[in-house]
Amino acid sequence: MLSRLAGMAVRDSVDVESRARARTRRAILDAAITVLSQHSAASLADVADAAGVGRTTLHRYFPERAELLTALSADVLARIDAAAVRSQLDHGPAPAALERLCQELFELGDILMCVFSQPELVDTQTWEECSEADKALTRLVERGHAEGTLDSTLDPIWVQQVLWSLLYAAWQHTREHSVSKHRALDLCLRSLRKVVAASPGRLAERPVQDP
Amino acid sequence: MLSRLAGMAVRDSVDVESRARARTRRAILDAAITVLSQHSAASLADVADAAGVGRTTLHRYFPERAELLTALSADVLARIDAAAVRSQLDHGPAPAALERLCQELFELGDILMCVFSQPELVDTQTWEECSEADKALTRLVERGHAEGTLDSTLDPIWVQQVLWSLLYAAWQHTREHSVSKHRALDLCLRSLRKVVAASPGRLAERPVQDP
DNA sequence: CCCTAGTGGAGCACAGATGTTCCATTAGGG
DNA sequence: CCCTAATGGAACATCTGTGCTCCACTAGGG
Numbered sequence: 370m371l372s373r374l375a376g377m378a379v380r381d382s383v384d385v386e387s388r389a390r391a392r393t394r395r396a397i398l399d400a401a402i403t404v405l406s407q408h409s410a411a412s413l414a415d416v417a418d419a420a421g422v423g424r425t426t427l428h429r430y431f432p433e434r435a436e437l438l439t440a441l442s443a444d445v446l447a448r449i450d451a452a453a454v455r456s457q458l459d460h461g462p463a464p465a466a467l468e469r470l471c472q473e474l475f476e477l478g479d480i481l482m483c484v485f486s487q488p489e490l491v492d493t494q495t496w497e498e499c500s501e502a503d504k505a506l507t508r509l510v511e512r513g514h515a516e517g518t519l520d521s522t523l524d525p526i527w528v529q530q531v532l533w534s535l536l537y538a539a540w541q542h543t544r545e546h547s548v549s550k551h552r553a554l555d556l557c558l559r560s561l562r563k564v565v566a567a568s569p570g571r572l573a574e575r576p577v578q579d580p
Numbered sequence: 581m582l583s584r585l586a587g588m589a590v591r592d593s594v595d596v597e598s599r600a601r602a603r604t605r606r607a608i609l610d611a612a613i614t615v616l617s618q619h620s621a622a623s624l625a626d627v628a629d630a631a632g633v634g635r636t637t638l639h640r641y642f643p644e645r646a647e648l649l650t651a652l653s654a655d656v657l658a659r660i661d662a663a664a665v666r667s668q669l670d671h672g673p674a675p676a677a678l679e680r681l682c683q684e685l686f687e688l689g690d691i692l693m694c695v696f697s698q699p700e701l702v703d704t705q706t707w708e709e710c711s712e713a714d715k716a717l718t719r720l721v722e723r724g725h726a727e728g729t730l731d732s733t734l735d736p737i738w739v740q741q742v743l744w745s746l747l748y749a750a751w752q753h754t755r756e757h758s759v760s761k762h763r764a765l766d767l768c769l770r771s772l773r774k775v776v777a778a779s780p781g782r783l784a785e786r787p788v789q790d791p
Numbered sequence: 792c793c794c795t796a797g798t799g800g801a802g803c804a805c806a807g808a809t810g811t812t813c814c815a816t817t818a819g820g821g
Numbered sequence: 822c823c824c825t826a827a828t829g830g831a832a833c834a835t836c837t838g839t840g841c842t843c844c845a846c847t848a849g850g851g
Contacts, residue, residue, distance in 0.1 A: 389819075389827065410621050412808055423829040428810070485696075493756045520774075527767050530753050534745035542741050545704045556738050563731075563779070564771045600797065600849080623838055634799040639840070 394430055396420045401441050406482035413437070442490050445480055446500060452477060453502035463513030467532070467565060468558055470506070474536055475554050485537050503529070513565070520567050528565060535561050605641055607631045612652050617693035624648070653701050656691055657711060663688060664713035674724030678743070678776060679769055681717070685747055686765050696748050714740070724776070731778050739776060746772050 400420030404411045413434060417427040431437035452473035458466045474481060484491050497503050510528050513519025519528070539557035542548050611631030615622045624645060628638040642648035663684035669677045685692060695702050708714050721739050724730025730739070750768035753759050 393827085414808080424809095425811095425830070426828055429827085432810075434809075522770070523767065526757055527749075527753060527771075530749040531746065531771055534749035534752075535742065537748070538738075538741040538745035541745075542738060546737055556734065559733070560738075560742055560775045563774045563777070566774070568774070604797085625838080635839095636800070636841095637798055640798085643840075645839075 390430075393420075393422060393426065397422065397427055397430055397437075398441060398444050401437060402445075402479050402483055405441070406479040406486060409486045438487075438490065441483070445483055445490065446496070448477055448480055449474070450500060450502045453505050458505045458509045459512075463509055463516055463518045464562060464565060466509055467513070467519075467528075468562065470509075471532060471536065471558055471561055472554065474532075475539065475550075475557065478540070481533075481536055482540055484533075506532075517567055519565050522568070523565065531564055532561060535564075601641075604631075604633060604637065608633065608638055608641055608648075609652060609655050612648060613656075613690050613694055616652070617690040617697060620697040649698075649701065652694070656694055656701065657707070659688055659691055660685070661711060661713045664716050669716045669720045670723075674720055674727055674729045675773065675776060677720055678724070678730075678739075679773065681720075682743060682747065682769055682772055683765065685743075686750065686761075686768065689751070692744075692747055693751055695744075717743075728778055730776050733779075734776065742775050743772060746775075 397416065397420045401416050404416050404419045408415075413427055414424050416437070417424045420427065427437075431440060453470060456466060456470040456473050458470060460466065506529055507525040510519060510523075510525035514521040523531075535557050539553040542556070543550055543553045608627065608631045612627050615627050615630045619626075624638055625635050627648070628635045631638070638648075642651060664681060667677060667681040667684050669681060671677065717740055718736040721730060721734075721736035725732040734742075746768050750764040753767070754761055754764045
């Protein structure tokens, strides 16, 4: 029943119609990711052009800009969750698992930059409640604390912040300066590793100086 | 001569006029920082409201949106440079100097977030060529490399990227989760310290895995 | 106290983005 | 091969943000 409603027209078979439409839909979403990751205020005409479709067609799929953004958000979240699944966060040593996640997320490229350039795209509330990736990452960090392989003074939320901001730094590094993706990822992983490593002994060596 | 031109009207004394105008100008710039740091696409009416002035007045100071952004950019750059000067990057051990810079920049608050939400505000070309802060930071990192107090596998540009992205992470941390500024700065400094610390011995322990 | 710089509001024109409709054309499945 | 879903383009109304003008009002300095 739902599938008939989703298809905008009454058809016998369900997937046959989807062929062309699914392809167009993907092209639009991919274009939206590319365009909006670089200029979050880009017009729908820009997105349509990048997707190689007419503005009218774009409107058939997403009657309002908000609907495109909603779909984009869902797509981004799904890809991030998929990356988390591929990383198998519950297996092996915590630091290694975290690095696998970092690599998988790095591969998402423009999708990452979308999240940064449009924070409203990923509502923090929804994210923390619905995202499996968030929960898995929290579990991972807590496991690392228990194992003694991750710095126990860094709570899961901060580790997540650092992971994302280092990924942003890495991609920005490739965009602005002519640095290879490989080099950027290397720096990113190396830095992440050092941040989360359990500090051997001398903790809080230099406390914050209040001015 | 220039001061008469800057005053938009022919006056005998120069600073008398500036009193009111300078106050209004600052109010507008401060409001622009606050508003645009949270929503980079905010309208000029929003900025005027936040500044407590009419839209007409805002137009008298900045006839076009671009001019407001230019002034905003100059203001932001000046504040960043001032923060760098206060940090005395050329004095003392390199890691400590870097932490002083981090603290000074952290205090800039919304100004930082402006730079992130509107990367076009700070053109990388202009920044690297004109900013004294950039040069001082580069010198600092190179000094740290020579001293052996900073990880020599991290080039100055990457250190700068990490510094900024950690600052972003810290502020985001206070905004989204109810974390005190003090705690956020503490996490930020601790993380920065670990990233830039010269690795004792075992470098490149775990190279990037190409998939 | 008076005068002028500074301000605020209303109003107007313009530009760009958006949402919508209609029609001609094309591609792909039955 | 034929038919229909799918598409693209043109045209239109609307809306928002912007840039600009004019006029009335107010506060602060001489």
